[in-house]
């Protein structure tokens with residue numbers, strides 16, 4: 687876990703006000719987080735930390751890109767990451783209970799005696815949330831889909847087959863009624 691120390695912020699030593707941090711998250715980071723080598727994500731997170739008396743406002747701005755597969759044809763695609771996330775970190779006497787009672791996922795409690803916050807979990811979570819849920823090949827300049835045509839043809843053929851099968855079973859179901 688040694689290299690994760692760079693994701694600890696020693697906020698006690700910071701003056702009140704806004705502080706900027708910048709994190710380039712590469713294959714090493716995702717490997718340490720998940721145990722799996724995933725070299726398809728190159729993320730950059732800009733964090734601004736606004737230190738106040740008793741609480742801090744954290745704003746994470748996610749950028750970079752990720753390699754995904756087209757939902758339609760499976761071709762590899764590169765998608766841009768872009769999203770923002772806010773967290774409020776509050777200092778309290780009993781953070782465990784406060785975190786259990788808190789319903790707002792954007793509020794996190796730490797002990798008043800704490801001097802560091804560890805942000806690697808948030809970095810990981812926010813990068814994952816920034817990957818678009820749907821990704822489909824774009825169109826070329828003539829408006830033609832850049833999807834893999836070979837694969838689409840095969841998928842279409844499979845679709846026709848299942849439609850036929852379903853059609854047959856519906857027909858059989860109806861015949862039963864006709865005979866009655």
Ligand SMILES: [Zn+2]
Pocket residue numbers: 756757758759760761822823832833834
């Ligand atoms: Zn595609």
